[in-house]
Every structure is written in C-alpha cells, then in structure tokens.
Amino acid sequence: MLDAIAKGTAAQDESVDLQAEFEASNIDEVMDKLDRELVGLKPIKTRIREIAALLLVDRLRRKFGLTSGAPTLHMNFTGNPGTGKTTVALRMAEILHRLGYVREGHMVAVTRDDLVGQYVGHTAPKTREVIKRAMGGVLFIDEAYYLYKPENERDYGQESIEILLQCMENNRDDLVVILAGYKNKMDRFFDSNPGMRSRIAHHLDFPDYGVSELKSIAEIMLAEQNYRLSEAAAKALEEYLPIRMRLPHFSNARSVRNGLDRARLRQANRLFASRDRALTKTDLITIEESDIRGSRVFAEGKLEGEPETKAR
Ligand SMILES: Nc1ncnc2c1ncn2[C@@H]1O[C@H](COP(=O)(O)OP(=O)(O)OP(=O)(O)O)[C@@H](O)[C@H]1O
Numbered sequence: 248m249l250d251a252i253a254k255g256t257a258a259q260d261e262s263v264d265l266q267a268e269f270e271a272s273n274i275d276e277v278m279d280k281l282d283r284e285l286v287g288l289k290p291i292k293t294r295i296r297e298i299a300a301l302l303l304v305d306r307l308r309r310k311f312g313l314t315s316g317a318p319t320l321h322m323n324f325t326g327n328p329g330t331g332k333t334t335v336a337l338r339m340a341e342i343l344h345r346l347g348y349v350r351e352g353h354m355v356a357v358t359r360d361d362l363v364g365q366y367v368g369h370t371a372p373k374t375r376e377v378i379k380r381a382m383g384g385v386l387f388i389d390e391a392y393y394l395y396k397p398e399n400e401r402d403y404g405q406e407s408i409e410i411l412l413q414c415m416e417n418n419r420d421d422l423v424v425i426l427a428g429y430k431n432k433m434d435r436f437f438d439s440n441p442g443m444r445s446r447i448a449h450h451l452d453f454p455d456y457g458v459s460e461l462k463s464i465a466e467i468m469l470a471e472q473n474y475r476l477s478e479a480a481a482k483a484l485e486e487y488l489p490i491r492m493r494l495p496h497f498s499n500a501r502s503v504r505n506g507l508d509r510a511r512l513r514q515a516n517r518l519f520a521s522r523d524r525a526l527t528k529t530d531l532i533t534i535e536e537s538d539i540r541g542s543r544v545f546a547e548g549k550l551e552g553e554p555e556t557k558a559r
Pocket residue numbers: 284285286287288326327328329330331332333334335389464467498500501504
C-alpha cells in the first residue's frame with residue numbers, strides 16, 4: 248500500500264504542492280463531518296487535525312525518499328463511557344484510508360470476549376480471526392485492559408496480547424489498532440505491558456461533557472431523527488441533565504441517547520392515548536415537557552437528595 252503512495256523517486260529539485268495533496272485526499276470532508284456531528288471535543292479535534300497533517304507531510308517526505316517504513320499509527324483513546332471514542336475512531340479509520348495508510352478504512356470493534364477463548368487452544372484462532380477481519384482497517388479494542396488479568400496466572404488474555412503485539416509490529420502498513428477505555432485502568436495496563444505502550448504512537452484523552460454540551464448533543468440527536476423539543480421541554484431537559492449526571496451509571500452522550508429514546512417512547516404513548524383526534528406533523532415531531540418530566544430521573548434525583556435533606 249505504501250509503495251502505492253510513492254516510491255521515493257522524486258528528484259531533489261522537484262516541488263510538491265501540499266495544498267493540492269490535501270485537497271486530493273478529501274480529508275477536509277471527514278474533518279467537516281467530525282465538526283458537524285460531534286459537539287465540543289476541541290482538543291480531540293485539534294489532535295486529529297495534527298495527526299492528519301503529520302501523515303500528509305509524511306506522505307510527501309516519502310516521495311523524496313526522506314522517510315522509510317510505515318509510521319506507527321496505533322493509538323490509545325482514553326475517557327469515560329459515552330465521550331465519543333468509538334465515533335472518533337470511525338472517523339480516524341476514514342482519514343487513514345483517504346491518506347492511503349490502510350487499504351479499506353473499515354473498523355472492527357471488539358472486546359475481550361471476541362479475542363479470548365474459554366478453553367486451551369481457542370484464543371489464538373479467535374484473535375487471528377479478528378485480526379484478519381480488521382486487516383486493511385482499524386481494530387478498535389474497547390476496555391483493552393481486560394485482556395490482562397494478573398490475578399489469574401494462566402489467563403488466556405496474555406496469549407491474545409502477544410499475538411496482537413506481533414501483528415501491531417509486523418502489519419504496521421495495513422492494520423491500525425486503537426485501544427480504548429478508562430484512563431487510569433489503561434495507564435495500569437501499560438505499566439504491566441510496556442511492549443504495548445511502546446507500540447502506541449498517539450494518546451488521546453476524551454474529556455467528560457458539560458451540561459450545555461450535553462444539551463447540544465441532545466438537540467443534534469433529536470434533529471437527526473426529525474424531532475424537536477418544545478420550549479418547555481428544552482427547559483425541562485436543562486433540569487434533567489445535571490440530575491442525570493449525578494446519578495449512578497451516567498455515561499455522557501450515551502446517557503443522553505438513552506434518555507431521549509425513553510422520551511420518544513413517552514411521546515408515542517401520549518399521542519396514542521389521544522388517538523381520537525387528528526394528529527399534525529407538529530404533534531409527531533414535538534417532544535413536550537411531560538415527555539421529559541415523566542422520566543424516573545426526576546424521582547430518583549429527589550430520592551438521592553433525601554438523606555442529605557434529612558441529615559440537615
Ligand atoms: N460530542 C458528541 N456530539 C454528538 N454526539 C456524540 C458526541 N459524543 C458521543 N456522541 C454520541 O453518543 C453515543 C456514544 O458515543 P461513543 O460510542 O462514540 O462513545 P464511547 O466513548 O466509545 O463510549 P462507549 O465506550 O460507552 O461506547 C454515540 O451515539 C455518539 O454518536
């Protein structure tokens with residue numbers, strides 16, 4: 248693949264047009280998509296642009312024979328659940344494809360269970376099969392640290408790690424591995440697996456979203472599905488979000504998506520209950536205040552606050 252990019256044959260006095268290369272790669276289209284579909288994440292978007300620029304320049308250097316061998320592109324995405332790691336990894340796969348660093352640009356997302364078998368002899372074929380599927384694209388390993396279980400001496404995860412390490416080294420020109428998970432767990436994983444750390448070129452840390460970002464995320468998600476919030480529903484959502492953030496199992500944008508799914512369900516039930524009247528398009532697209540306030544979150548938020556109130 249890389250020899251398809253260039254063979255290091257450009258003459259020393261020949262010039263290259265970085266802008267033309269940039270335009271030809273069409274990566275700005277992916278960048279625009281990233282900007283449009285993902286709220287916030289400024290530091291992440293900046294890093295992606297920097298990586299894209301690095302790869303583009305690397306491609307030009309190759310033309311002059313100034314760089315040899317495939318660059319290391321394996322990455323580590325850390326952050327809490329629902330902060331956009333999988334979505335950004337998908338876009339990264341597209342960028343790497345457009346720049347010619349992987350043949351296909353698809354992404355295979357897996358967890359430990361997809362890589363590690365339960366019995367002796369099962370792990371190697373399982374891991375190899377996943378790698379085979381991911382070849383030419385990105386292999387995204389969510390919660391990668393579960394591959395390593397030091398408390399169990401004979402855990403098969405180690406076997407999978409070793410095969411992955413080998414592939415990450417030998418197939419650098421056609422497979423990019425992105426590891427993902429909580430930052431502290433990932434740090435501990437790298438401490439115990441220095442071989443893995445040394446093969447990672449880029450570490451990106453995804454921040455949690457604030458209330459206003461979560462609200463914008465909700466609006467994007469609703470617009471994508473042809474829904475909108477009434478004014479009172481938008482206010483209710485502003486109250487809902489900080490309560491949901493304090494409750495257990497909060498997972499950023501994923502919680503927003505789940506909360507909206509339930510609001511749509513309540514909207515449908517509300518419309519169904521008044522089915523004796525004709526519905527307008529506005530009825531069908533509008534999420535009303537009661538669809539948001541009907542959430543358990545308001546009751547649970549109160550329950551959570553109760554002991555505190557009693558203690559005072
Ligand atoms: N910044 C954002 N703007 C809009 N939507 C977002 C944003 N971040 C995440 N989402 C949406 O939230 C959902 C969860 O995101 P994603 O799966 O990428 O997160 P993740 O960090 O990989 O979390 P998990 O590990 O739980 O899968 C997706 O539907 C995604 O489209």
